[in-house]
Amino acid sequence: MPRPVSDPPVRGVDRRLFLTSLLGAAAGVAGLTGCAESRAATGGTAASSAPLADKVPPGTGLKITSYQGTQQLQFKLAELGKLPFTVSSWVNLAAGPDVINAFRSRSLDLANNAGIPPIQAHYQGLDAKIVAINITRKPNYVFATKPGSDITSVGDFKGRKLAFSQGQAQGVVLLRALKQAGLAYDDVDLVPLTSNQFLTALQSGQVDIAPLGNTQSPAYLAQYEAKGARVIATDVVDLLNLLWAPASVLGDEAKAAAVAAYIPYWAKGAVWAYENPDVWNREFYVRTQNLTAAQAKSISDLANKPLFPPSWDEAIRWEQETADLLAEGGFVKEFDVGSLFDHRFEGIAARSVTEEYRR
Numbered sequence: 054m055p056r057p058v059s060d061p062p063v064r065g066v067d068r069r070l071f072l073t074s075l076l077g078a079a080a081g082v083a084g085l086t087g088c089a090e091s092r093a094a095t096g097g098t099a100a101s102s103a104p105l106a107d108k109v110p111p112g113t114g115l116k117i118t119s120y121q122g123t124q125q126l127q128f129k130l131a132e133l134g135k136l137p138f139t140v141s142s143w144v145n146l147a148a149g150p151d152v153i154n155a156f157r158s159r160s161l162d163l164a165n166n167a168g169i170p171p172i173q174a175h176y177q178g179l180d181a182k183i184v185a186i187n188i189t190r191k192p193n194y195v196f197a198t199k200p201g202s203d204i205t206s207v208g209d210f211k212g213r214k215l216a217f218s219q220g221q222a223q224g225v226v227l228l229r230a231l232k233q234a235g236l237a238y239d240d241v242d243l244v245p246l247t248s249n250q251f252l253t254a255l256q257s258g259q260v261d262i263a264p265l266g267n268t269q270s271p272a273y274l275a276q277y278e279a280k281g282a283r284v285i286a287t288d289v290v291d292l293l294n295l296l297w298a299p300a301s302v303l304g305d306e307a308k309a310a311a312v313a314a315y316i317p318y319w320a321k322g323a324v325w326a327y328e329n330p331d332v333w334n335r336e337f338y339v340r341t342q343n344l345t346a347a348q349a350k351s352i353s354d355l356a357n358k359p360l361f362p363p364s365w366d367e368a369i370r371w372e373q374e375t376a377d378l379l380a381e382g383g384f385v386k387e388f389d390v391g392s393l394f395d396h397r398f399e400g401i402a403a404r405s406v407t408e409e410y411r412r
Contacts, residue, residue, distance in 0.1 A: 105397050106310040113307040114139040115315065118164040120147035126337055127322035130329070136318060138311040148248055149220040153179060162302045163312055165319070167222030168293035168368075171393045172376045176385040182303055182395035185296040185316045185402045186368045187323060188360040193291050194226045197265045197273055199255045200280035204262065207234040207287060210241055216251045216263035217243040219384055222291045223251070223264040225375050228382065230289045238382050255282070267355045268338075271348040292371045294357075303395055313398060317405030323359040324410055330356070359410050361402035365394055 117140055119125055125143060128136075144161050146152050149170030155161035156179060163184075164170075174181050198204045204213065207230050218224045231241065244260050251263035252273065262285075265273060270284050296319060302308045326333045330353040338349035362368070372390040380387045403411045 103304075103306060103309070105313050106306055109138045109310045109314050110307040112139075113311045114141040115162045115302075115308060115311050116140070116142040116144055116160060117162065117315065118146050118152065119143040120145060120165075121341065123337065124165075124319070124322065126341075127326055127333075128318055130332060130336060131322055131325035133318050133321055133325075137314050148218075149173060149222070150218075150247055153177065153220065156181060156299045159301075162308060163296060163298045163315065165294070165296055167225075167291050168295065168372050168375055169222055169225045169379075170220055171295075171297050172372070172379060172385060172390065173220035175388065175393060180300040181297055181393075182300055183295050183297045183368075183393050184303070184312055184395050184398040185319060186362060186365055187294040187320070187402070188362060188368065189290060189292055189294055189357040190360070191355065191357050192226075192267075192287060192289060193357070194223060194264045194266055194289075195270050195284040195286050196227075196230070196262050197255060197270060197284050198282055199258050199261055200277045200282045202261060202281060202283070204285070205283070206285060207231070207236070210234070210262060211236055212241070213261040214242045214244050214259070216246045216254050216260040218247050219245070219379075221248050223248050223266075225378065226264050226289050226291050228378055230287050232378070233287070233289060268342075268352050271351050272344065275348070293368055295368075297393075309397075313401055316398065316401045320359065320361050320402040320405045320410075324406055327356060327359055359406070360412065361406055361410055363400050363403040363411060365396070365399050369394060 115138060117124070122143070122145075142160075144155065144164075146155055146161065146164070147166075149166055150173075152161065152164045152166055152170060153174050156164070156174070171181060171183055196207070196210075204210065210231065215227060216223075217227055231238070244254070246254055246260070246263075248264075251260075251265065252269070254260045255263050255273070256277070265284070274282065274284065296312075296316065298312055303312065330350075334346065334349035334353050338344045338352060339346055342349075344352075369391060372393065376385065376388065376390050379385045
């Protein structure tokens with residue numbers, strides 16, 4: 054049976070404090086949970102009932118995430134042409150908690166994240182829907198040790214301090230790795246942090262382990278490998294790379310049409326970057342991220358082939374497994390993740406790419 058959210062927290066983590074720290078100025082957990090349950094009772098389907106418009110009405114604008122300018126650069130290099138609506142703001146955000154807060158403040162309309170932020174948003178009472186799916190088959194994260202560590206495997210995580218972000222992909226990757234290694238939550242000390250704090254926590258020895266993205270680990274090793282830091286790779290996959298938006302945005306006919314129009318650009322941009330690694334490495338990683346050509350190549354060598362399935366069935370199964378895993382640890386309450394998907398958009402990404410990138 055899943056551990057109730059009100060049960061005592063696992064060692065090192067007060068789950069309610071976790072949520073309030075991630076929400077910042079947002080409402081307390083009790084009120085947010087009640088809001089989530091209230092919306093679940095009404096189905097939260099208002100944004101999914103109206104058919105999508107064939108064309109984007111003139112004057113429509115969206116505020117879209119583009120972390121470190123990746124989307125604009127991909128669209129430019131791939132020569133995808135002008136979007137059929139105005140991007141009123143390209144928002145430099147990537148972390149799930151930051152995106153959720155931006156959705157709440159209405160400073161963001163559409164975001165690119167992994168599978169866990171929509172689950173966290175639901176638990177916090179934010180009605181938001183997934184509108185596009187890109188399946189990843191290879192691990193995007195490794196576990197980095199602090200300098201001078203003697204940890205060499207996930208089994209060695211027992212009794213150690215692990216950087217843990219409940220509302221981000223790194224969090225679910227860590228939970229899945231612990232489960233795979235047969236470690237219970239009580240076997241480790243989960244330290245509540247957001248991903249932008251992981252590097253500092255490692256450098257200072259605040260934590261023994263932190264999940265780092267494949268794009269981060271080369272630079273970390275370049276600086277700290279000589280001091281005894283290392284990375285531990287696993288086969289744990291964070292399956293979903295997705296687009297999602299608040300239900301209030303998707304309930305607006307003009308904005309929903311703009312979201313639908315954006316999805317093919319998003320999919321084609323990802324395909325272009327995958328097919329042109331040398332150009333992407335040079336223009337993005339070397340010129341904007343200050344990595345060496347060798348470091349950039351080490352990242353692109355690990356890149357996932359984009360996959361935009363016509364059916365979301367696999368994505369829904371994985372998302373349900375993730376939500377259930379969080380519920381088992383008492384981090385969220387059980388719920389049916391089907392409510393997170395707006396099926397009006399299912400298949401749009403798949404139709405915009407060739408068969409090779411559909412399965």
